[in-house]
Amino acid sequence: MAATDKLVVKTRQILAHFSDALWVVENPATSLMWMREASGGLGADSVVTSYCCWGTLFRKDTRLANNFGLSLPRCPGAPTCPAMIGQRHVEWSQRGCGGAVPRFKTRHELHAIPAPLVEEIERQLTVALAARTGSRESGPSPEPR
Numbered sequence: 001m002a003a004t005d006k007l008v009v010k011t012r013q014i015l016a017h018f019s020d021a022l023w024v025v026e027n028p029a030t031s032l033m034w035m036r037e038a039s040g041g042l043g044a045d046s047v048v049t050s051y052c053c054w055g056t057l058f059r060k061d062t063r064l065a066n067n068f069g070l071s072l073p074r075c076p077g078a079p080t081c082p083a084m085i086g087q088r089h090v091e092w093s094q095r096g097c098g099g100a101v102p103r104f105k106t107r108h109e110l111h112a113i114p115a116p117l118v119e120e121i122e123r124q125l126t127v128a129l130a131a132r133t134g135s136r137e138s139g140p141s142p143e144p145r
C-alpha cells in the first residue's frame with residue numbers, strides 16, 4: 001500500500017498545484033484507496049457509475065472523484081439494465097467466466113474505461129468549463145444524449 005499511498009499523495013499535490021483546474025480522478029468503487037488516510041478525503045465529492053450503463057455487458061462500478069458536480073447513472077438492475085438477462089448480467093467483470101453468457105475477456109477489456117463514459121465526462125466538463133468562464137462560445141456545443 002505504500003506505493004499506492006505515494007501515488008495518491010502525488011495526485012493530491014498535482015490537484016492542489018492546479019487548483020483552478022477542473023478534474024476527475026477514477027478508481028474502482030470498491031478500492032481501499034478511497035478509505036485510506038493518504039486519500040485525504042479525495043472521494044468526498046464523487047459519483048459511482050457502472051460500466052454496463054456505457055455499453056459493456058458486465059457491471060463494473062467505478063468511482064470518479066471530481067470538482068465540478070459530475071452526474072452519472074449507476075446500474076438500475078433488472079429488468080431495466082440492458083446488459084442483463086433475467087437477474088444476471090450477460091457477463092461478469094472477470095477474465096474467463098461468470099455471467100449468463102461466459103466469455104473470455106482480455107485485461108484491456110476489463111480495465112479500459114468505456115468510450116461513451118469518457119465522452120460523457122468530456123461533455124459535462126465542457127459545460128462546467130463554459131459555465132465557469134461565462135462563455136458558451138469557446139467550446140464545442142454539447143450533444144444531446
Ligand SMILES: [Zn+2]
Pocket residue numbers: 050052053058059075076077081082083084089
Ligand atoms: Zn447493469
